[in-house]
Amino acid sequence: MDGEKKPGTQEEEPLLGRVSRRSFLSQLGVAGVVATTRPLAAAAQQMPAETAQDTPGPGIAGAVPVSLKVNGKQMTVQVDPRTTLLDCLRESLQLTGTKKGCDHGQCGACTVHVNGRRVNSCLSFAVMHEGDEITTIEGIGQPGNLHPMQAAFVDQDGYQCGYCTSGQIMSAVALLKEPCGPADADVKELMSGNICRCGAYPNIVAAIQQVRQRA
């Protein structure tokens, strides 16, 4: 895969012995239901296709280059100017931990940090972020090495379906550095930009308070 690695794209996890939920689902999309009956190792051989998909190349009309520092790694991609930061992260850089909910800045599922501040990545064009430092959920912790906020969400069961969770956690991590009163009500006010359709709010607040109290 090294030879095929595009500048600025994430390296995929090793394919054999570790198949992520996403790569597995993606494979289903490529090969169809038949793939479910085949050994995973065989299915995984087709995986490199995923990194090549949806990455606009220099040949795309009107594409412009943008350099971002994403989770500590310098990356340069060619994007259509219409590409939002959210779509750039998900489609061009395959960082799919950041979710698209409403795509209009109303739900908070797309929350990431830009230069250390939380923003709605759906309401920003990627090209506006030349030179900016972007942190996504993939950048704050990994399985086996969770950020304290991720661990607290697990402890407190701060989710049900999980779709809003990465946005909730990115918002909550940013909140730790913002002026915020001690009460649950203060946390609720500052987390109001993150909607949880399952209604896990009490547990989300408990998770955030757990981290703040232990800090």
Add this chain to the structure above:
Amino acid sequence: METFKYSRAQDVSQAVQAGAQSATSQQGAQVRFVAGGTTLLDLMKLNVERPAQVVDINRLPLDKVEKLPDGRLKIGALVRNSDLARDSAVQSDYAVLSQALLSGASAQLRNMATTGGNLLQRTRCMYFRSTETACNKREPGSGCSAIEGENRTLAILGTSSSCIATNPSDMNVALTALEATIHIQGTKGEREVAIQDFFLLPGNTPHRETVMEPGDLITFVTLPAPRPGTKSVYLKLRDRASYEFALSSAAVVAEVADGKFRRVRIAMGGVGTKPWRSLEAEKALEGKKVDPAVFREAAHAALRDAKPQSQNGFKVELAKRCLTHALTLATQSA
């Protein structure tokens, strides 16, 4: 979203020159400046805004809050809502502005939205936001779907038979009560516009919302020097406790001496087609005793010309109570 040409302005004059290529700076502008992007991207995704060119002004040096030698506060157009709300001078001398900013949107959006952009925030009227329906603001001459449609959240002051859309900003209400001045760089140089003159009533041209002309770029907002003994409050009433637009809001800037209102400025949000300065309420208060009966009289005066629609009659009483309560808060420990 339609395709557009993206460019990054290196300085203010470059931005002005680019903007001047547009036939209008109002609805339907061919050239748009982008700062926070929170309104523009939203409307571009809905095809309500379809600029051919987007000029990124985020790198311009307009991101400072400065105290001027004469005591005024100078706020750069690119100062983010969250930074302005937490600025120490704003918190101590212009509390109403800090409170208004913090009552608006979400923490994420406040980190993005700018002072200049918020002055130009567009209405949340659902018919303006949907290209499927008639809207005189979006498509002049097409009619107003709201007057006989869903109008519960829309305006009761400053409306016309063409448009009843509400100005959604909280910041603008506070800036109106503070008598802010908008500094604009245009093709003919720099000019200053009092906020009271910046916003236009819809009349029969609701697509024209402000005095902004092609090439105009808001560079700064200045606030008058704080007056000693002044207390200010922003009160916002809405359907949810947080992250919701105002059904009614009130900004009160009051100077009280010897139990009487010496000088008071009143603006209301959620009820007007523009941030609503109430000279009527001010007149009913100035020189009068700080007293609940006086508050109610002022609130009554502020809403005397209200024209409710089929679903928003409740706003008349709500706005009165909102202003009365804000006056109570502003005079509590004075």
